[in-house]
Amino acid sequence: MLLELHNIFKWVTQGGKRIFLLSDINLQVEEGEFISIMGPSGSGKSTLLNVIGMLDGFQEGEYNFLGESVHAMKEKNRSKLYKEYIGFVFQAYHLIDELTVYENIETPLLYKNIKSSERKALVADMLDRFNIVGKKDLFPSQLSGGQQQLVGVARALIAKPKLILADEPTGNLNSKQSEEIMQLFKELNQEGVTIIQATHSETNAAYGSRVLHLLDGRRDHK
Amino acid sequence: MIRNYFKIALRNLWKDRTFTALNVIGLTAAFGVAFLLSMYALFELSFDQFHKNVDSIYQVYTTEQIPKGVELSEANPIPFAGALRDEVPGVHKITRYVTGGPLITYKDKTLRVGSAWADPEFFEIFSFPVLEGNTNNPIERSTVALTEDTAKLIFGNENPIGKLISIKRDGEVVPVTVAAILKNLPEASSLRFGAIFNFMDLPNSFYKDKKDRWDAHNHPVYMQLAAGTSIESFEKATRPFSTLHFADEIATAKRDGAKPNAEGQFRQIHLLPFGNVSFTNFDTAELIVNKSLQYVILGIALLILFIASVNFINMSIAKGAQRLREIGMRKTLGAGKAQLFFQFWGESVLVFVISVALGALLSFSMLDMFQTLFRTNASFGLIVSPVLIFGAVVSLLLITFIAGGYPAVLMSKLGTLKALKGKLEVSGRNRVRNVLIVVQFGIAILLISGTLVLRGQLDYMRNKDLGFNKEQVIAFPLSSKKDHAQLMQLMRDELSGHPNIISMSASDNILGLGRDGSSSTSVMGFDYKGREVSTNLLFVDYDYPETLDITLVKGRSFDRRYASDSLSIVINESMAREFGEKDPLSIRFTLDDSIQYAVIGVVKDFNFQTMDKSIEPISFFMNSDKPLYQAYVKVAPGNLTQSYDIVKTAWNKIEPDAEFLGSFLDENIDRTLQKERMMTTMISSASILAILLSCIGLFAISLLVVSQRQKEIGIRKVVGASVSTITILLTKDFLKLVGIAFLITTPVAWYTTSQWLQNYVYRMDLTIWVFLAAGAIALVIAVLTISFRTIQAALKNPVESLKTE
Numbered sequence A: 001m002l003l004e005l006h007n008i009f010k011w012v013t014q015g016g017k018r019i020f021l022l023s024d025i026n027l028q029v030e031e032g033e034f035i036s037i038m039g040p041s042g043s044g045k046s047t048l049l050n051v052i053g054m055l056d057g058f059q060e061g062e063y064n065f066l067g068e069s070v071h072a073m074k075e076k077n078r079s080k081l082y083k084e085y086i087g088f089v090f091q092a093y094h095l096i097d098e099l100t101v102y103e104n105i106e107t108p109l110l111y112k113n114i115k116s117s118e119r120k121a122l123v124a125d126m127l128d129r130f131n132i133v134g135k136k137d138l139f140p141s142q143l144s145g146g147q148q149q150l151v152g153v154a155r156a157l158i159a160k161p162k163l164i165l166a167d168e169p170t171g172n173l174n175s176k177q178s179e180e181i182m183q184l185f186k187e188l189n190q191e192g193v194t195i196i197q198a199t200h201s202e203t204n205a206a207y208g209s210r211v212l213h214l215l216d217g218r219r220d221h222k
Numbered sequence B: 001m002i003r004n005y006f007k008i009a010l011r012n013l014w015k016d017r018t019f020t021a022l023n024v025i026g027l028t029a030a031f032g033v034a035f036l037l038s039m040y041a042l043f044e045l046s047f048d049q050f051h052k053n054v055d056s057i058y059q060v061y062t063t064e065q066i067p068k069g070v071e072l073s074e075a076n077p078i079p080f081a082g083a084l085r086d087e088v089p090g091v092h093k094i095t096r097y098v099t100g101g102p103l104i105t106y107k108d109k110t111l112r113v114g115s116a117w118a119d120p121e122f123f124e125i126f127s128f129p130v131l132e133g134n135t136n137n138p139i140e141r142s143t144v145a146l147t148e149d150t151a152k153l154i155f156g157n158e159n160p161i162g163k164l165i166s167i168k169r170d171g172e173v174v175p176v177t178v179a180a181i182l183k184n185l186p187e188a189s190s191l192r193f194g195a196i197f198n199f200m201d202l203p204n205s206f207y208k209d210k211k212d213r214w215d216a217h218n219h220p221v222y223m224q225l226a227a228g229t230s231i232e233s234f235e236k237a238t239r240p241f242s243t244l245h246f247a248d249e250i251a252t253a254k255r256d257g258a259k260p261n262a263e264g265q266f267r268q269i270h271l272l273p274f275g276n277v278s279f280t281n282f283d284t285a286e287l288i289v290n291k292s293l294q295y296v297i298l299g300i301a302l303l304i305l306f307i308a309s310v311n312f313i314n315m316s317i318a319k320g321a322q323r324l325r326e327i328g329m330r331k332t333l334g335a336g337k338a339q340l341f342f343q344f345w346g347e348s349v350l351v352f353v354i355s356v357a358l359g360a361l362l363s364f365s366m367l368d369m370f371q372t373l374f375r376t377n378a379s380f381g382l383i384v385s386p387v388l389i390f391g392a393v394v395s396l397l398l399i400t401f402i403a404g405g406y407p408a409v410l411m412s413k414l415g416t417l418k419a420l421k422g423k424l425e426v427s428g429r430n431r432v433r434n435v436l437i438v439v440q441f442g443i444a445i446l447l448i449s450g451t452l453v454l455r456g457q458l459d460y461m462r463n464k465d466l467g468f469n470k471e472q473v474i475a476f477p478l479s480s481k482k483d484h485a486q487l488m489q490l491m492r493d494e495l496s497g498h499p500n501i502i503s504m505s506a507s508d509n510i511l512g513l514g515r516d517g518s519s520s521t522s523v524m525g526f527d528y529k530g531r532e533v534s535t536n537l538l539f540v541d542y543d544y545p546e547t548l549d550i551t552l553v554k555g556r557s558f559d560r561r562y563a564s565d566s567l568s569i570v571i572n573e574s575m576a577r578e579f580g581e582k583d584p585l586s587i588r589f590t591l592d593d594s595i596q597y598a599v600i601g602v603v604k605d606f607n608f609q610t611m612d613k614s615i616e617p618i619s620f621f622m623n624s625d626k627p628l629y630q631a632y633v634k635v636a637p638g639n640l641t642q643s644y645d646i647v648k649t650a651w652n653k654i655e656p657d658a659e660f661l662g663s664f665l666d667e668n669i670d671r672t673l674q675k676e677r678m679m680t681t682m683i684s685s686a687s688i689l690a691i692l693l694s695c696i697g698l699f700a701i702s703l704l705v706v707s708q709r710q711k712e713i714g715i716r717k718v719v720g721a722s723v724s725t726i727t728i729l730l731t732k733d734f735l736k737l738v739g740i741a742f743l744i745t746t747p748v749a750w751y752t753t754s755q756w757l758q759n760y761v762y763r764m765d766l767t768i769w770v771f772l773a774a775g776a777i778a779l780v781i782a783v784l785t786i787s788f789r790t791i792q793a794a795l796k797n798p799v800e801s802l803k804t805e
């Protein structure tokens, strides 16, 4: 078991009233799964991914990750945990504009205090694998959207995470580029990486091993 | 990791070149000026600290109870020092000290050398190392010790040790042997001389004639306190000494109605720590050690650094808004708070390191200019010490830590999600920014008010009617080997009949401060109708009031037709009040037991002293035996330069060997205002810099605000807002801040400036207009600064600004 959500509730208080962003979410994810989260806009997909990714908290419920209780953890240990095991891929790429492709990919390794020689080898592998060796000295603004997202995925993978969280990874891409990224995800999944993606696209969702439907912050079991 | 940070830092700084440049320029200017100002203040504060014994050296001074209150005196009678050592326990070493400017002749060279006379223990108390010659006692009788520079001046490359020079003393030429060469005096020494003689080699009129007299006070005394003796116990132990030796003075004081002090004493000897001597004013009733000017200057340096740092903080925070995504991104990639903090702080450190380096360069390159402008010899080399360097490094680190650290803390504390979404609680940050801008402009307004008041007072003092004609009178010292009276007569003969020359006179003292930098006061007390009156003394030549246009209100001035005028005096109105007679012309009084003097005239009060004093009583004597050191020539109002040249030519003809040191009296008055002028220059420059820096900050903030509100501006224009409404919208928030700064600062500025003006008996009126003007200046400059960008933004085609979003 990779992670487990038990009766998760998340709300914000507005004008004295609770607005539920997530309510009573239960979810169990085994290692090696490829899950797609679907649902209309505003249904809570991003919110759920953020909770799983430990970027966001929740008010009620339990969250266990690799047997540790995330809800009872201090901020510091939590960030240690996600630094170690989770990689993020965002819709808007979120590359650091001031860094080159090479440096963007390298950054997570810097925060994990990995030795320079080892870093070089790891980044070189990654560049190779994604066929972007020739672009390594370019800045994000000099790349196409698809290439940027490729770099984003490469960066998410460099620290060898167990889990990749992808929030509409193809939202800004055309269908051909989308297909490439999804193909990549599939390969990664076959190599053993667990993937959870939020998506609007049935086609993309089909790459996954199971689909989770959300509606107004609840799982939709119909 | 560090390399990665460094790379990013450089790229970021480069990407925002405008802001980086604004920051670096502002901080460089601030550091440069702060370095110079603190160097100057620290130099002044380091005065006399170089003496190894500085903590145990004291100047001896006395407080005397007089009918009007208390008087301070640093002058002592000749037998005083020796008796003090013999009779009061606790004196380790003691020396008498007096300065003068004798003419020293060697071969055919004659020059005036600033000199001192002291007892041999002088060299054991103070640290003036002997380089060559008699190290044991460099000032035996009839010998002299010269500083390196003076020796060079007199002897060139000859070896001076053992050579004979001659000085004029008591009308005779006396040979003196050069016994030692002293290391040049440190710049930070308040004791200054080029040559130093044995105290007993002073002229007879100064030393021998007064050797046993306790009533002639003519020199300061310095001593070293024995280890284990406290100042209080020593001062207490001197009471019987004072009672014994100054019995006559004490009796007179008692008779005239003086009240004893809290300890029941009429005279009390005190010790002033020598390190405080250069900050002390003995002209007041209470001893005041005043280091405030130095601390004000240090304070200004800090204020300027503060303003520049505020700019840096405000720009960093505002720019942080544009880096939110980067912050969020890094957090999801595993960056901890500490790592983010160090990244942002590192960028700040980089900016500061560059600015400090450039600022240091700037201050070094401006040093010459600074020294000339502020007439100081202060330089960095004079004040360096391990402690100082350590202190400077610590304070620079502290500034960097706070100014760079605060924005870094703000940014690293942001929540990951909020940062990613680019959300920012704007209100809190803006509050900090606004407070900082208010403080910044408050400081600027304070400094501008200070400048305006200082300038006003300076103008007031320059233009005030002093009661004598300062525009048309040339004064020059009669310094030459010739007899003064003879020289004066020759000048008279040479100049009389010249149409430009109206009248001539002389006196033994100068008005203002002459080009030779000399000035002195001479005060005398005597009994009149059973009580003591005191007056300033001035020995004058004929035509003194006439030459200086001092108005005669009663009686007559000295007249060549009356032979008895050598026993007549002319007094001023204050002196007439001091006598307290209805008809001042009836006043007769006796001096020196037998000689009777008569008042023949009263002149209107005139400011013969500086304007921080009210006009004191003064009496003019005319005694042909008294040497008159200063000549005055009144010239015709037209062509003043030409008249000056006429007098100079006459002098050069009569006395070709001595330089003509004449100057118009208004220049002399100006010279006395040097401290005020220096303060004005310093505070004006500081306030200009402060307002410039504040404007750089405001400008940068306006750039950022405009760029952040570009979309809003575009939409408002599309909806129909005019250029002026948009400009006002963008400008008014900032102007509000300047307004608040004005309201807060004005009372502070009013209080400090009026407090400062209290130092002057004659002072300008302080009105609200000064402060309104200061506020208006700040406001106008602020408006101009902001409008530069806001108008540009308001004029921009809305389609363009909407497209960029």
Ligand SMILES: Nc1ncnc2c1ncn2[C@@H]1O[C@H](COP(=O)(O)OP(=O)(O)OP(=O)(O)O)[C@@H](O)[C@H]1O
Pocket: A012, A019, A021, A039, A040, A041, A042, A043, A044, A045, A046, A047, A048
């Ligand atoms: N801080 C907040 N305060 C109030 N409401 C919030 C807050 N954060 C999110 N929401 C609300 O929570 C709901 C879920 O948002 P979420 O971003 O998770 O939707 P989503 O499913 O990802 O939608 P989309 O497909 O458009 O990305 C939305 O209705 C949103 O308005």
Ligand SMILES: [Mg+2]
Pocket: A045, A046, A047, A167
């Ligand atoms: Mg979403």
